[in-house]
Amino acid sequence: MDGFICHLKRYRQAKGLTQEQLAEMVGVRRETIMRLEKSLYNPSLKLAFDLSKAVDTPIEVLFQFESTEPESGL
Amino acid sequence: MKHASKYTRKISPRLGLLGLLGFLGFAGLATYRLSQGFFPFVFFGFFGFFGFYYEGKMSATLMDERFLQNKLRAERKAYSLCGGISLLALMLTSVAEAVWVQLAGALALQISEVKLMFLTIMLALTFALGSFLSQYLLYHYDCEDCSESEL
Structure with missing residues (x-):
């Protein structure tokens, strides 16, 4: 796992939240939200889940991880 | 969604001035000449109170998960550095005998006294460094981009 992209800002603004x-x-x-929006902070599953509920967006849409590991064909 | 909030304790950054009490450690030099006692060297540990300055700057801050992560990171770094310095000080007292002999000769003291004094000073300063550095690093990690704001 190299990094991730966070689309929180877009969905937060769409929801009209500061x-x-x-x-x-x-x-x-x-400050934590600010760092999250810049993809500088990798949140815990609990926080990611809470954010997803707060902005009514699926967690996998909010956070996209760039994986360098080869995908297994299972 | 309600969360049990936890905040850092509320203290004034001015308490950092208590760190100046660390200079009391130099009293050890005087007391040693008067009564062969070097207990005041432990006061060098008060230099750690300078950490109150950074703790005060972060007083009444919500301790969210990022704060707690940064706190662990800061403490790990500070205490591992202090552990390393303490170990180095202990090693120095047990090796380099020739240096201790020369130093004791120059100060007109016994080798054991010089070593004990050195260890007392080093441990007090290491304690001070650990206390200060853990607070400083926490502030540094937490405020990496405090100045930026974007709503």
């Missing part, structure tokens, strides 16, 4: 409001909804600081 960073501050979203941060309060999911129980983190605004």
